[in-house]
Amino acid sequence: MKRDIEDVTSISAADLEKLSKEAAAEATPSRAKIMWGEFKADKPAMASLFILIFFILFVIVASMFINTPKMMETNLMGYYAKPFTPEYWLGADSGGRSIAKELIVGSRNSISIAIGLTIISSTFGICWGLISGYYGGMVDLAMQRVYDFMMIIPMLMTIIVIVTIIPHYNAITLTLILSIFYWMGTSRLIRSRTLAESQKDYVAASKTSGTGNLKIIFREIMPNISSLIIVDTTLSFAENIGVETGLSFLGFGLPMGTPSLGTLIANANDPENITGYWWTWFPAALEIIVLCLSISYIGQVMRRATNAAQRRGKQQD
Amino acid sequence: MWKTILRRVLIMIPELVILSILVFLLAKAMPGDPFTGSINPKADPAQIHHLMEIHGLYDPWYQQYWNWVVHLFHGDLGMSYEYQEPVVDLIQQRGANTLWLALFTMVLTYAIGLPLGLYAAHHEGKLQDTLVRVYTYVTMSIPFFVVLVLGIWIFGYALNWFPTSGSISATATGFGATTMSRLGHIILPGLLGALFGTVNIVQYLRSEVIDAKHSDYVRTARSKGVPMKDIYRHHIFRNSLLPIAAFAGYSITGLLGGSIFTEMVFSYPGMGLLFLNAINFRDYTVITALVLLYGFLNLMGTLLSDIVLSIVDPRVRIE
Numbered sequence: 001m002k003r004d005i006e007d008v009t010s011i012s013a014a015d016l017e018k019l020s021k022e023a024a025a026e027a028t029p030s031r032a033k034i035m036w037g038e039f040k041a042d043k044p045a046m047a048s049l050f051i052l053i054f055f056i057l058f059v060i061v062a063s064m065f066i067n068t069p070k071m072m073e074t075n076l077m078g079y080y081a082k083p084f085t086p087e088y089w090l091g092a093d094s095g096g097r098s099i100a101k102e103l104i105v106g107s108r109n110s111i112s113i114a115i116g117l118t119i120i121s122s123t124f125g126i127c128w129g130l131i132s133g134y135y136g137g138m139v140d141l142a143m144q145r146v147y148d149f150m151m152i153i154p155m156l157m158t159i160i161v162i163v164t165i166i167p168h169y170n171a172i173t174l175t176l177i178l179s180i181f182y183w184m185g186t187s188r189l190i191r192s193r194t195l196a197e198s199q200k201d202y203v204a205a206s207k208t209s210g211t212g213n214l215k216i217i218f219r220e221i222m223p224n225i226s227s228l229i230i231v232d233t234t235l236s237f238a239e240n241i242g243v244e245t246g247l248s249f250l251g252f253g254l255p256m257g258t259p260s261l262g263t264l265i266a267n268a269n270d271p272e273n274i275t276g277y278w279w280t281w282f283p284a285a286l287e288i289i290v291l292c293l294s295i296s297y298i299g300q301v302m303r304r305a306t307n308a309a310q311r312r313g314k315q316q317d
Numbered sequence: 318m319w320k321t322i323l324r325r326v327l328i329m330i331p332e333l334v335i336l337s338i339l340v341f342l343l344a345k346a347m348p349g350d351p352f353t354g355s356i357n358p359k360a361d362p363a364q365i366h367h368l369m370e371i372h373g374l375y376d377p378w379y380q381q382y383w384n385w386v387v388h389l390f391h392g393d394l395g396m397s398y399e400y401q402e403p404v405v406d407l408i409q410q411r412g413a414n415t416l417w418l419a420l421f422t423m424v425l426t427y428a429i430g431l432p433l434g435l436y437a438a439h440h441e442g443k444l445q446d447t448l449v450r451v452y453t454y455v456t457m458s459i460p461f462f463v464v465l466v467l468g469i470w471i472f473g474y475a476l477n478w479f480p481t482s483g484s485i486s487a488t489a490t491g492f493g494a495t496t497m498s499r500l501g502h503i504i505l506p507g508l509l510g511a512l513f514g515t516v517n518i519v520q521y522l523r524s525e526v527i528d529a530k531h532s533d534y535v536r537t538a539r540s541k542g543v544p545m546k547d548i549y550r551h552h553i554f555r556n557s558l559l560p561i562a563a564f565a566g567y568s569i570t571g572l573l574g575g576s577i578f579t580e581m582v583f584s585y586p587g588m589g590l591l592f593l594n595a596i597n598f599r600d601y602t603v604i605t606a607l608v609l610l611y612g613f614l615n616l617m618g619t620l621l622s623d624i625v626l627s628i629v630d631p632r633v634r635i636e
Contacts, residue, residue: 149332152619154611156574157592158343161604164596165346242460249462250581250593268466269581271481275474285463296458 031227031305038305045301048294055291056111063108071101072257083279091279093267103283106259109171110248111291113260114240116175117182121240122233125183126222129190134198134217140191147184155181160252171254178243186232193228197221227306234299238292245288261288321627329620336612337389341382344605395602399595404606407591414484415587418503418579419572423565425511426518431561433515434522435554441527449519457516461575465582468509479505482584506579514571518561525557559629566622570615 039045075097083091083099090099132143162177163169169177197203198221206216222229247253248262264284268274273281376384388395394404437449473481479501480486486498529535530553538548577589584590588607595603 145328148328148619149335151570152332152336152612152615153339154573154608154615156577157608157611160592160596161343161347161608164599165343165348238458242462246460246462246578250577252596265463265466268470271474274466274470278470281466285466288463289459292458292460293455296454300454 034308035302035305038301038308042301045297048297051290052294052298055107059104059107059111062104066101066105068105068259069257071097071105072259073097080277080280090283091277093277093280094273099264099279099283102259102264103261103287106261106264106284107287109254109258110241110245110261113171113175113178113244113254114237116172117178117240117243118233118237120175120179121183122186122229122236124179125186126190126229128183128187129192130194130217130222132187133191133194134213134221136195136198147187150181150184153181156247159247160250163247163252169255171258174244174247174254178247182236182240182243186236189228189232190225193225194221197224227302231299231303231306234302235296238295238299241288241292241295318627322624325620325623325627329616332616333613336616337386337609338382340605340609340612341385342378343608344601345378345381347599347601347604394606397595397600397603399598399600399603404602407603408588408606408610411586411588411591414585415573415576415580415589417499418507418585418587419569419576421503421507422510422514422572423568425507426514426568427561427565429511430515430518431522431558434519435526437519438523438526438530441530446523449523453516453519456513459513461510461513462578462582464509464513465506465578468505469582472505484586502583502585506583506585510572510575510579514568514575517564517568521564522557522561525560526553529553529556560626563622563625563629566618566620566625569618573611573614 039049075092080092080094085091090103092098093102128143128147132140132147159177159181163174166173166177203216203221206220211220244253245260245262245265248260249266250262251266253262254260261284265281265288267277267280268285392405394408396402397404397407400407433449433452437446440446469481472478484499484502485495486501535548535552538552539545576587577592579585580587580589581593588610591603592607594600595607
């Protein structure tokens with residue numbers, strides 16, 4: 001390589017190195033770098049990121065040491081035990097179950113479902129939006145009608161009805177059922193962006209040179225809207241935490257015996273609990289608030305970073 | 318414009334048909350039969366068999382579906398097994414409560430959201446704008462049911478400012494007292510719903526007004542010497558507020574979905590609570606009727622919004 005260059009030009013290898021270093025310094029930084037820079041500049045964002053990562057790791061590791069069936073057993077000795085005691089850090093509920101342990105296992109369950117739901121529904125929504133927006137015409141029209149129809153279904157009610165019909169279900173089935181109903185927001189966003197993207201020259205050029213449609217969609221358009229996808233996925237993750245916990249709160253989420261943040265908050269449905277035994281539900285409520293606020297904040301910062309990348313002249317979605 | 322509206326209404330018909338088929342099949346998939354609970358448990362199985370035959374429950378599903386639709390058009394939604402009352406009557410009683418709460422929430426949402434959006438746009442980039450942004454970020458992120466629980470805990474139980482259950486107090490008599498009592502029961506849930514439901518209005522209005530502020534026609538008006546106050550009143554508001562008004566229909570979906578949580582937390586006897594009770598008692602006729610009704614209301618809401626939008630915004634019309 002070096003010799004080749006020396007053959008054709010008079011630039012020496014040392015000069016070339018210096019020139020490429022200069023070019024690299026002047027070039028716009030990579031997207032990941034811009035995003036990281038945005039996080040470093042924003043203290044609360046860094047805090048949210050660390051809280052979130054630390055919390056998820058803690059919950060996963062700690063829940064490994066907890067024997068769930070044993071934890072869910074009733075223990076009359078601990079009936080509504082007060083919090084801040086050596087045995088019950090956060091007190092106990094009517095069955096004498098330790099709230100702290102329930103909180104850890106419940107968080108793991110709720111977060112896992114939210115992650116699963118986000119992965120499945122976002123993947124589906126992204127594919128739906130890409131295909132609908134790229135092909136346009138009749139394909140788009142038909143897909144839009146399905147979308148319209150999904151939007152008028154009373155989601156919460158239908159999910160509750162399905163959950164009551166199915167005799168046995170577990171966390172995975174529940175995630176799949178929820179995924180049927182939570183892809184529309186993503187798909188609409190991706191569709192409108194793909195519509196705009198397919199009008200661009202590089203797509204036309206790619207088509208003319210005979211690239212396959214699927215390759216254009218997934219290898220060319222999708223990388224170009226990747227930052228939009230990342231931001232949207234983060235924000236839906238924050239929303240999805242509320243989906244399963246909300247259902248469990250109503251009593252139609254995770255089956256009995258599987259703690260969730262929602263079932264813990266459901267303790268508040270008893271007027272006696274809500275004031276007298278606040279420790280049975282308040283920690284879970286607080287945790288959901290902190291989780292949702294930090295994830296959502298991370299999403300906002302990512303969105304800002306995307307805009308910052310645009311400001312710095314990098315061709316973005 | 319008429320073309321858009323006509324097309325929109327025509328699209329609605331197949332949607333309604335598919336929704337009704339879906340609801341019907343869901344009802345069919347539920348365990349038990351319509352006579353559970355309405356007859357003596359010691360009844361002769363042969364007699365039940367006979368009843369099933371008379372009521373056409375052995376017919377193919379499309380035949381049953383057709384019968385159901387015919388009854389539907391006669392306003393006959395069946396009997397509730399739990400309440401032993403026609404479902405139509407039940408929904409009429411409970412529907413009024415849900416309707417009041419939803420209307421109250423919607424009015425409050427606009428009353429809070431519009432000024433905030435305008436305020437933020439007016440002070441674009443300043444501290445006030447940031448504060449409004451923090452408010453929308455917080456209200457958008459927290460799941461609504463958590464807000465309801467915290468709200469009823471603080472303002473209902475701890476401070477005892479508002480009632481914590483029911484839609485009217487038992488002691489209220491006379492028109493004035495009952496109205497006040499009804500209002501007292503919906504203030505807290507309505508206020509919470511409104512405070513945490515303004516995100517779309519605030520964000521949309523803010524960006525619309527900011528766009529308009531920097532547009533050419535506003536600059537022209539300013540350079541002609543029109544006072545800024547008049548520009549806001551006659552140009553900016555007119556252009557930005559109309560699409561917002563059209564959002565009212567879309568927000569029905571959110572309000573109805575939220576009503577299940579609100580009515581559960583506040584033990585407010587509306588359709589959401591009726592639905593949850595019906596699920597617990599496996600009261601299938603009520604469940605079917607409510608799912609269909611909510612779907613129909615969603616449909617009407619979107620239709621309304623689409624029509625209003627096509628009137629105020631010529632860009633969405635089809636030529």
